[in-house]
Amino acid sequence: MPELPVIAAHHVTFGYNRETVVEDVSLEIRPRDFLAIIGPNGGGKTTLVKILLGLLRPWSGEVVWTPPVRPGRMGYVPQFSTFDKGFPLRVSDVVLMGRLDRRSLLRPYLKKDRIEVGRVLERLALTHLAAEHVSEISGGQLQRVLIARAVVSDPEVLFLDEPTASIDAESRETLTGLLEELNRRIPVVVITHDVTGLAPLVRRIACVNRRLVCHEGSELDARTLEEAYGGPVEVVTHGVQHRILHRH
Amino acid sequence: MPGFFDALSYEFMRNAVLAGLLAAVLCGIVGPFVVVKRLAFLSDGISHAAFGGMGLCFYLGLDPLLGAMAVALLCAVALGLVDTETIRSYDAVIGVFWAVGLAVGIVFVYKTPGYAPNLMTYLFGNILLVSRHEIGVLLVLAVSVFLILALFWKGIVAVAFDEVFARVQGAPVRVLMVLLLTMIALSVVILIQVVGIILVVALLTIPPLIGLMLLKDLRGVLILSTAIGVAITLGGLGLSYVYDLPSGPAIIMLGAVLLFAVYAGRKLRGGGWRSLPALRRE
Numbered sequence: 001m002p003e004l005p006v007i008a009a010h011h012v013t014f015g016y017n018r019e020t021v022v023e024d025v026s027l028e029i030r031p032r033d034f035l036a037i038i039g040p041n042g043g044g045k046t047t048l049v050k051i052l053l054g055l056l057r058p059w060s061g062e063v064v065w066t067p068p069v070r071p072g073r074m075g076y077v078p079q080f081s082t083f084d085k086g087f088p089l090r091v092s093d094v095v096l097m098g099r100l101d102r103r104s105l106l107r108p109y110l111k112k113d114r115i116e117v118g119r120v121l122e123r124l125a126l127t128h129l130a131a132e133h134v135s136e137i138s139g140g141q142l143q144r145v146l147i148a149r150a151v152v153s154d155p156e157v158l159f160l161d162e163p164t165a166s167i168d169a170e171s172r173e174t175l176t177g178l179l180e181e182l183n184r185r186i187p188v189v190v191i192t193h194d195v196t197g198l199a200p201l202v203r204r205i206a207c208v209n210r211r212l213v214c215h216e217g218s219e220l221d222a223r224t225l226e227e228a229y230g231g232p233v234e235v236v237t238h239g240v241q242h243r244i245l246h247r248h
Numbered sequence: 249m250p251g252f253f254d255a256l257s258y259e260f261m262r263n264a265v266l267a268g269l270l271a272a273v274l275c276g277i278v279g280p281f282v283v284v285k286r287l288a289f290l291s292d293g294i295s296h297a298a299f300g301g302m303g304l305c306f307y308l309g310l311d312p313l314l315g316a317m318a319v320a321l322l323c324a325v326a327l328g329l330v331d332t333e334t335i336r337s338y339d340a341v342i343g344v345f346w347a348v349g350l351a352v353g354i355v356f357v358y359k360t361p362g363y364a365p366n367l368m369t370y371l372f373g374n375i376l377l378v379s380r381h382e383i384g385v386l387l388v389l390a391v392s393v394f395l396i397l398a399l400f401w402k403g404i405v406a407v408a409f410d411e412v413f414a415r416v417q418g419a420p421v422r423v424l425m426v427l428l429l430t431m432i433a434l435s436v437v438i439l440i441q442v443v444g445i446i447l448v449v450a451l452l453t454i455p456p457l458i459g460l461m462l463l464k465d466l467r468g469v470l471i472l473s474t475a476i477g478v479a480i481t482l483g484g485l486g487l488s489y490v491y492d493l494p495s496g497p498a499i500i501m502l503g504a505v506l507l508f509a510v511y512a513g514r515k516l517r518g519g520g521w522r523s524l525p526a527l528r529r530e
Contacts, residue, residue, distance in 0.1 A: 055412070072416075073418070075416075076416045078413075082410055083409050083410040087408075087409050088280070089465075097405075100402060100403070100419055101417065105400065105402060105419065133464040149413070
């Protein structure tokens with residue numbers, strides 16, 4: 001019996017400056033889902049995630065969140081940091097912002113918030129960088145800081161945009177472990193070009209190239225992927241068992 | 249400069265020092281946000297637009313400070329509510345505010361019958377003309393700015409740092425952005441009295457730039473920028489009195505010298521470019 005989706009997009013269409021980027025996409029995210037969103041660059045993956053997060057309002061169609069999932073209770077790790085690294089903040093200050101909450105905007109951060117930050121920093125092997133300025137850490141470290149900031153808010157669902165892009169092998173292992181742990185409790189949605197790296201975790205794949213080309217139960221075969229990417233690709237699929245590398 | 253301290257026995261000089269101190273505190277606590285959020289052009293725009301209000305009030309025989317405040321606040325709310333993602337060029341919008349305000353102000357001043365005020369006073373400020381009544385108004389404005397920041401510190405810092413993430417966290421980003429711009433607008437009105445419309449942006453950026461070069465913690469930067477603001481306003485005022493220089497430009501030039509000295513010092517000691525965030529784009 002299918003579980004009730006925590007987020008459901010119904011026939012969502014959206015674009016920038018009259019140019020359609022996402023067209024008629026219907027997609028569900030279920031409890032304890034681990035969904036990988038794949039597709040070509042410029043295919044609308046990030047835009048779709050921003051719609052699911054409630055950051056962008058679709059032109060038509062609708063997104064329905066099922067409590068406790070709602071805008072403001074979802075974690076988001078962007079692909080590129082959307083801030084200026086020259087901002088005078090330490091790593092721990094940045095992660096602390098994950099504890100920002102609409103309902104407590106007028107009171108300062110509490111000791112509880114700082115304890116939680118310490119715990120997450122330790123989990124992501126960032127404790128030694130806590131007092132560093134954000135401009136002084138490497139790209140991979142910054143990526144982990146962004147993940148820490150998203151996770152420390154104790155979100156009801158977690159979205160990550162290309163989390164493995166600038167991360168080394170060891171950090172990737174830490175990340176995979178963390179995502180697995182989180183996924184026991186909440187659904188995780190990952191935009192990635194690297195399904196292999198997360199293969200053991202991924203339960204469903206959605207290919208997005210303006211439209212939703214293939215998704216979930218549908219067999220992920222070479223043809224649909226070609227459709228998604230608009231050309232021959234190396235296919236990596238994942239089901240109950242691994243079916244790896246079917247080359248064209 | 250013993251002459252400067254003797255001059256403090258005059259009321260106009262005491263008022264000038266008080267106005268300078270208020271301005272310094274404001275550039276210290278608001279300026280760092282202007283620099284890190286890259287709002288220098290916006291602040292400059294608000295400052296020039298405010299002149300439209302000053303000109304109108306002058307024409308109507310009202311207090312120009314009132315007009316400056318009204319227009320600056322209007323600009324802050326308007327620019328804060330503009331959706332930067334859908335508008336084609338935010339910069340151009342600011343540019344329009346900038347130019348239209350200045351044009352309106354000049355036209356009204358020109359058309360005001362009788363004695364024509366010295367435009368230079370508004371454009372470059374004259375801290376020595378600040379009255380006791382104006383000091384009272386400035387004090388209220390400064391306290392308001394301080395209270396807004398103290399009350400909404402968490403949210404304003406979050407929005408200044410990363411608007412997208414603040415929105416993900418469910419923070420009321422538009423409201424917080426309007427609050428930040430309101431703080432800037434109120435500060436601009438005060439700074440206009442001290443250094444004039446044209447030089448406002450310098451006082452909002454020079455002390456924080458120095459602070460940002462030396463420290464990496466936001467609270468520290470705010471405190472250091474305030475101290476630097478106090479030093480250059482009082483120092484500039486002293487120079488202006490002793491050497492008979494226009495006060496606004498004297499303050500800014502002293503600030504520029506200090507900025508260059510700190511920058512050169514860091515370069516020589518190998519501090520490098522890293523620490524000058526405003527010059528870095530990634």
